Amino acid sequence: MTDIIRVLPDAIANQIAAGEVVQRPASVVKELLDNALDAGATHIEIILEQAGKNLIKIIDNGKGMSMTDARMAFERHATSKIEKADDLFAIRTMGFRGEALASIAAVAHVELKTCTAEQELGTYIAVNGSELITQEPVNCPKGSQFTIKNLFFNIPARRKFLKTNATELRHIIQQVQRIALAYPEVSFHLEHDGNEIYQLPKTKLKQRIVHLFGNTIQTNLIAIQSETSYSSLEGYIGKPEKAKKNFGEQFFFANNRYIRHPYLHKAVMEAYGNLLPSESIPAYFIFINIDPNLLDVNIHPTKTEVKFEDERTLFQIVLATVKEALGKHNITPSIDFEIDRSFEIPTATNAKDIKAPEISVDPNFNPFKQENNGSSFSKFKTERGTKGWESFYDFEDLPMEDTSQQISFEEKEQANIGLFQVKGKYILSQVKSGLMIINQKRAHERIVFEQLFKLSKEKNITTQRLLFPHIISLSATEMTTFNEIAEELKTLGFDIDLFSKDSIAINGMPGGITLENPEQFIQDILNNYNGKKLLDEQLRKSIIETLAKMSSLQKAQSLSPEERQQLIDALFACNTPNHTPSGKKIVHILPLEEIDKYFS
Incomplete structure (x- = not known):
C-alpha cells in the first residue's frame, strides 16, 4: 500500500x-x-x-x-x-x-x-x-x-x-x-x-464615548471605580431610565482587550435589578484591569473569549461596583402612590328602548385622521352587520383555559351592552357565557396595524408635515442601518432627511399617526432590522408593527362611552382581532362558572 x-x-x-x-x-x-x-x-x-x-x-x-x-x-x-x-x-x-x-x-x-x-x-x-x-x-x-x-x-x-x-x-x-x-x-x-x-x-474615555455614540449619551453616564486585591474596575454605566431595548452600548474590556462575557453581563443586570424598564438593557463601558497571569486569552483566534482564574470573585466585584455607583447617584426604584379611584358605574337604560345601530361604511374614510375630542382615539367607522360576525372572532386561534368555549352571535350583540372601563386599561362587557375583558391598548394596536398595512398595500398613505422637525442623533452603526431602510420608511409616509453625518431630521409622518417618542421608534426599528435580509413586505410589516405599537392608546387612558363602542366595533372588524401583531392576547372571556366559584 x-x-x-x-x-x-x-x-x-x-x-x-x-x-x-x-x-x-x-x-x-x-x-x-x-x-x-x-x-x-x-x-x-x-x-x-x-x-x-x-x-x-x-x-x-x-x-x-x-x-x-x-x-x-x-x-x-x-x-x-x-x-x-x-x-x-x-x-x-x-x-x-x-x-x-x-x-x-x-x-x-x-x-x-x-x-x-x-x-x-x-x-x-x-x-x-x-x-x-x-x-x-x-x-x-x-x-x-x-x-x-x-x-x-x-x-x-x-x-x-x-x-x-x-x-x-x-x-x-x-x-x-x-x-x-x-x-x-x-x-x-x-x-x-x-x-x-x-x-x-x-481624548479622555468619557469624551470618546460621546464621540462614538452621540451627545445624548453624555448626561446618561455614571462613573464607576473600584479596586481590590484581585482586580480594579473603572468606566461608566448608563442611568436605568435611559436603558434601551437593544444591545449596542454594552462593552467589557479586560486589560484593554474587548471581551464577550455573558456571566459578567448577568452581574451588571443583577446590580440594576428592578430599576430597569421591562426588557431594557443599560449601557455600560467597564474596564477590568487584572494581572495577566490570572487571565487566559488564548481560547479562540478572535481573542474575544477569555477565561478568568476566579470568575465568581470577579462577578461579585462587578455586582458590588455597579450597585455602589447607582446608590451614590440616589437611583432607587420609584413607587407610584397615586391611585385612580374614579371609574364609571354603568347606569340602567330601562327607560329607553334600545335600537339596533345602523352604521354604513364610508369608503373614503381615513382611519388615521384624528378628531380633536380630548382623546387620541380615532373615530373608526365599521359595519356591524349580522352576517359573518362570528367569523371575525376565531376562537380556535385564541388561547383559553377552556378550549371548548364558544361565543354565539347573541353574545356578540350583548357585548354592546354595559361597556365600562377599569383604570383606563380594560373594557369589560357582559356576554352570554360570562364576562368579556378587552385590553384597550392592544385592541387599538391591532386596529392601527391592519388599517395602516392595508393602506400601504394600496400605496395610499399620506404624509403630514410636522411644525418642527424631530432631530435624532444616531451612532455610525445606526446610521448605516438607517440608510438601508430609509426608502421603505418613505413609502410608509415618513419624510426623513439627513441632518448631519450623525443625525437625521423627521419632517413628516404618516397621516393621522402621532408618536410621543419618535427617537424610540427609530431605535426600535433599527434594532428589529439590524442587518437582517428581510423581503420588502417583511420589512414593511415589521415597521408597521412597531409603529402601531407606539402610536396606540396609552396604557391608562379614559375613553368616553362612544369611543369604547367605536373601539370594539373596529376591533371585531379586523381580520385578526384575537391577538396583537406580535401575538399578545387582546380578548379574554371569564366564564360565568368561574365567577360563580368566587361566591360559592
Whole structure:
C-alpha cells in the first residue's frame, strides 16, 4: 500500500488557518488595528471601499518594521510578542499568535509599506495568495501602511457569502468602536467610499464615548471605580431610565482587550435589578484591569473569549461596583402612590328602548385622521352587520383555559351592552357565557396595524408635515442601518432627511399617526432590522408593527362611552382581532362558572 499522508503546501495551510482568523472584512480590520496598537501608534487611519471587500487600507505612525521583519511578518507563526510557552500565560499585547498577516495574505492581495525611525528608506512588499510578488526599498514615512485588496479573491464561495455592504460596514464600525474605546489616547480616522465616518481626536474615555455614540449619551453616564486585591474596575454605566431595548452600548474590556462575557453581563443586570424598564438593557463601558497571569486569552483566534482564574470573585466585584455607583447617584426604584379611584358605574337604560345601530361604511374614510375630542382615539367607522360576525372572532386561534368555549352571535350583540372601563386599561362587557375583558391598548394596536398595512398595500398613505422637525442623533452603526431602510420608511409616509453625518431630521409622518417618542421608534426599528435580509413586505410589516405599537392608546387612558363602542366595533372588524401583531392576547372571556366559584 502506498503512503497517502502528506504535508500540505504553505498556501493551502494558510487558507485553512485564514478560515478561523479572517471571517469577513471586519476581521482584517481588527487584526491590523491590533498590530498598529502593539507597534505604539498614536494615530491610525482606516480607509475602505465597498465595505472592505475591494479595499482596506490601514495607515499608522507606529515604530514600523525593518526589511527582514517585514518579510518575516508574513510567515506563519512568526511574531515578536512571545518567545516561550510561559509567555502565553502573561499576554500584554493585543496580538501574539503570529497568524494574522499570513492568514490575510493567503486570501487577498496585500501590499505593505513600512519604515522605522532609524531607516532612511522603508520596505515595500507585495504578496498575493501567500506568494511573494515584490520586495524592494521605498520612500515612505515612519510607521506601516497595509493595503488589502480583493478579499477572498481565490475563494469565490467565501466571497459569495459575504453580507451586503451595509452589513459588512456595520461589523467594521463595531470593531473600530471597540478598539477606539479601549484606546482614547489614540486618534482614529475612518473613511468609507470617500465619506468620513469617524474623526476621533485623542481624548479622555468619557469624551470618546460621546464621540462614538452621540451627545445624548453624555448626561446618561455614571462613573464607576473600584479596586481590590484581585482586580480594579473603572468606566461608566448608563442611568436605568435611559436603558434601551437593544444591545449596542454594552462593552467589557479586560486589560484593554474587548471581551464577550455573558456571566459578567448577568452581574451588571443583577446590580440594576428592578430599576430597569421591562426588557431594557443599560449601557455600560467597564474596564477590568487584572494581572495577566490570572487571565487566559488564548481560547479562540478572535481573542474575544477569555477565561478568568476566579470568575465568581470577579462577578461579585462587578455586582458590588455597579450597585455602589447607582446608590451614590440616589437611583432607587420609584413607587407610584397615586391611585385612580374614579371609574364609571354603568347606569340602567330601562327607560329607553334600545335600537339596533345602523352604521354604513364610508369608503373614503381615513382611519388615521384624528378628531380633536380630548382623546387620541380615532373615530373608526365599521359595519356591524349580522352576517359573518362570528367569523371575525376565531376562537380556535385564541388561547383559553377552556378550549371548548364558544361565543354565539347573541353574545356578540350583548357585548354592546354595559361597556365600562377599569383604570383606563380594560373594557369589560357582559356576554352570554360570562364576562368579556378587552385590553384597550392592544385592541387599538391591532386596529392601527391592519388599517395602516392595508393602506400601504394600496400605496395610499399620506404624509403630514410636522411644525418642527424631530432631530435624532444616531451612532455610525445606526446610521448605516438607517440608510438601508430609509426608502421603505418613505413609502410608509415618513419624510426623513439627513441632518448631519450623525443625525437625521423627521419632517413628516404618516397621516393621522402621532408618536410621543419618535427617537424610540427609530431605535426600535433599527434594532428589529439590524442587518437582517428581510423581503420588502417583511420589512414593511415589521415597521408597521412597531409603529402601531407606539402610536396606540396609552396604557391608562379614559375613553368616553362612544369611543369604547367605536373601539370594539373596529376591533371585531379586523381580520385578526384575537391577538396583537406580535401575538399578545387582546380578548379574554371569564366564564360565568368561574365567577360563580368566587361566591360559592
